[in-house]
Structure formats: structure tokens, C-alpha cells
Amino acid sequence: MNEETKTANTTILVTGGAGFIGSNLVDKLLERGDRVVCIDNFNDYYNPGQKRSNIKGCQENPRYTLVEGDIRDRDLIMQVFKEHQPKRVAHLAAMAGVRYSIERATLYTDVNIQGTINVMDAARSVGVENLVFASTSSIYGDTDRTPFLETQSTDRPLAPYPATKKAGEVMGSAYHNLFGLNFTALRFFTVYGPRVRPDMMAYIVMNRIVKDEEIVLYNNGEMHRDWTYVDDIVTGVAAALDKPLGYEIFNIGRGEPVRLGDFVDIIQELVGKPARIKSVEAPASEPAITFASTEKMLGVFGYQPRVSIREGLTNTWEWYRREHGLV
Numbered sequence: 152m153n154e155e156t157k158t159a160n161t162t163i164l165v166t167g168g169a170g171f172i173g174s175n176l177v178d179k180l181l182e183r184g185d186r187v188v189c190i191d192n193f194n195d196y197y198n199p200g201q202k203r204s205n206i207k208g209c210q211e212n213p214r215y216t217l218v219e220g221d222i223r224d225r226d227l228i229m230q231v232f233k234e235h236q237p238k239r240v241a242h243l244a245a246m247a248g249v250r251y252s253i254e255r256a257t258l259y260t261d262v263n264i265q266g267t268i269n270v271m272d273a274a275r276s277v278g279v280e281n282l283v284f285a286s287t288s289s290i291y292g293d294t295d296r297t298p299f300l301e302t303q304s305t306d307r308p309l310a311p312y313p314a315t316k317k318a319g320e321v322m323g324s325a326y327h328n329l330f331g332l333n334f335t336a337l338r339f340f341t342v343y344g345p346r347v348r349p350d351m352m353a354y355i356v357m358n359r360i361v362k363d364e365e366i367v368l369y370n371n372g373e374m375h376r377d378w379t380y381v382d383d384i385v386t387g388v389a390a391a392l393d394k395p396l397g398y399e400i401f402n403i404g405r406g407e408p409v410r411l412g413d414f415v416d417i418i419q420e421l422v423g424k425p426a427r428i429k430s431v432e433a434p435a436s437e438p439a440i441t442f443a444s445t446e447k448m449l450g451v452f453g454y455q456p457r458v459s460i461r462e463g464l465t466n467t468w469e470w471y472r473r474e475h476g477l478v
């Protein structure tokens with residue numbers, strides 16, 4: 152690529168870019184010609200080897216830069232922004248597990264709130280045009296009001312994790328008000344697909360069936376999740392990065408909740424073996440249903456999720472088999 156084309160490209164900084172969603176996003180941005188700076192600390196919440204494997208494909212790309220560092224390290228983050236002068240930021244780095252957060256509120260506030268403030272300060276210090284923040288459907292807590300609308304209350308999160316994401320959203324509002332930072336929060340609804348985190352249902356079910364281990368299922372599978380395929384998610388993130396909107400919040404989901412038991416049934420079919428299931432009562436951190444209203448995303452970005460659960464799980468299973476040397 153010549154220098155002229157290079158300067159015409161936009162630099163996008165992706166925090167958490169070695170993780171599940173982040174690495175899929177980085178691939179998409181590189182594919183369309185952006186320059187990407189990825190910041191990730193490769194923490195051991197789950198096997199960092201999986202994160203190394205996620206980024207293998209992009210490391211040879213001249214438009215890709217990897218910075219191994221922690222968003223809690225304010226000086227480092229300021230320095231990285233100063234050096235690379237990104238135009239846009241996708242802020243995905245976070246401690247992301249709900250259950251893991253129950254006894255670790257301090258860690259979650261350090262990373263998800265203080266770390267987010269570091270990223271926002273660094274963004275405004277170099278005049279970033281647009282910051283997209285990964286928020287979550289768990290912010291809605293336990294509610295009977297379905298589908299979930301961006302305008303409904305999110306004041307009663309069930310665990311520290313969604314509480315810290317709520318803090319990120321409201322701090323974004325303050326920074327928009329005070330410093331004119333363009334800030335778009337996208338509330339992701341249960342994401343799955345290739346590179347899925349090992350603590351998430353799609354991975355757990357595949358892995359346990361393969362290893363003949365018992366699967367603990369909440370409420371006999373009588374819960375609903377609005378599972379959303381990772382390609383659909385990163386398409387929405389890329390669209391949001393391209394369109395500064397002041398301060399906005401969007402759901403990004405499929406809008407078709409699936410019963411947990413049915414989700415497990417499809418995986419059993421794909422793996423070709425029955426699951427050994429033990430049902431337990433769902434903990435207080437788990438809502439009975441997540442269900443996105445996708446109207447706002449459709450209206451503003453023309454966003455429509457494309458991948459069905461069966462197709463998405465088939466792709467996830469293929470990835471799992473490759474990753475574990477089963478093919």
C-alpha cells in the first residue's frame with residue numbers, strides 16, 4: 152500500500168481488541184481499510200492463549216498496531232492516544248462476566264469505570280471525533296417490560312458488572328455535556344460466535360458435551376436470552392463508529408429471544424451427543440429474559456441482524472472444532 156492510501160485511512164483505536172468481540176471488530180475494520188490500534192492487557196480472566204490466537208491473523212497487516220497495556224494505566228493510555236492520534240475509538244476493554252463480578256466490585260469499578268474515564272480523557276485530549284462504548288443488556292435488570300426500550304429505566308442493575316456499565320454510560324453523558332465528546336453507548340445483547348469467551352453459554356455447552364461433563368442449567372432451561380451473532384454486533388459497532396451523534400444509546404440485539412433449553416438442544420444436535428444436564432435455580436444476578444427492541448438501531452443505522460441462531464451456532468461449532476484440533 153502506498154503512503155497516500157495509508158494517510159487517507161482512518162485510525163480507529165479498539166480497546167479490548169484481542170478479546171472475543173474486539174478481535175472480530177478489528178478484523179472487520181482492517182478488511183474495510185482502516186488503520187487499527189489495539190490496546191489489550193491479555194488478562195487471565197480466561198486463557199490469554201485464546202486471545203493470542205484471536206489476533207494471529209491481523210498481526211502481519213501493516214495497518215495494525217498492537218499495544219499490550221492496561222486501561223487503568225492512565226499515563227500509558229494518554230501516551231498511546233498522543234502517539235497514534237486516533238479519529239475514532241471503540242472502547243470494549245472491560246471485565247465482562249456478570250457472575251465473576253459478584254464478589255469483585257472493586258476490580259470491576261477499577262477497570263470498567265476508572266479505566267473508561269482514562270479512555271475518555273485520552274480521547275478528548277487528542278480531539279477524538281467519536282467514541283463507541285460497549286454497554287450491556289444486563290443494564291435492564293429484571294423487568295417484565297419487553298422488548299427492552301432504550302428509554303426505559305436502567306436504575307436497578309442486578310450485579311456490579313451492569314452497575315459499572317451504567318456508570319460508563321452516564322459518565323459519557325457528562326463528558327458530552329462538558330467537553331462535547333461524541334459518545335455512543337451500544338447495549339450488546341448476549342453475543343456468541345467464533346472466539347466466544349469460555350465462560351459463555353455457547354462455549355460451556357459445547358465444551359462440556361465434548362468432554363462428557365455435566366452442564367449446570369438455570370431453571371431447567373426456562374430462561375430466554377436474545378442471543379446475537381458476533382458478525383451482526385460488529386457490523387453495528389462499525390456503523391456507529393462512522394456516525395458521531397452527540398450522545399446516544401442503542402440496543403444492539405437480534406430481537407428474538409431464544410429459550411435456553413432450545414439453545415442447548417441445537418448445540419446437542421451439532422455436536423451429535425446428548426448433554427448431561429443438572430438444573431439449578433438461577434442466581435439473583437440472572438434476569439429471566441433479555442429481549443432487545445431493535446427499532447432505534449434500524450431507524451438510525453438501517454441495522455438489521457442477519458444471522459439465525461442455527462447458522463450462528465453452526466459457525467461457532469466449526470470454530471470450536473478448529474480451535475481444539477477436532478478437525
Ligand SMILES: NC(=O)c1ccc[n+]([C@@H]2O[C@H](COP(=O)([O-])OP(=O)(O)OC[C@H]3O[C@@H](n4cnc5c(N)ncnc54)[C@H](O)[C@@H]3O)[C@@H](O)[C@H]2O)c1
Pocket residue numbers: 166167168169170171172173190191192193194202220221222223242243244245246247262266285286287288338339340341342343348
Ligand atoms: N460478550 C457479550 O455477550 C457481551 C454482552 C454485553 C456487553 N459486552 C461487552 O463487550 C465488551 C467485549 O466483551 P467480550 O465478550 O469480547 O469480552 P472479552 O473478555 O473477550 O474482551 C475484553 C477484552 O478486554 C481486555 N481487557 C480487560 N481488562 C483490560 C484492561 N484493564 N486493560 C486492557 N485490556 C483489558 C481483555 O484482555 C479482553 O481481551 C466488554 O466491554 C463487555 O462488557 C459483551
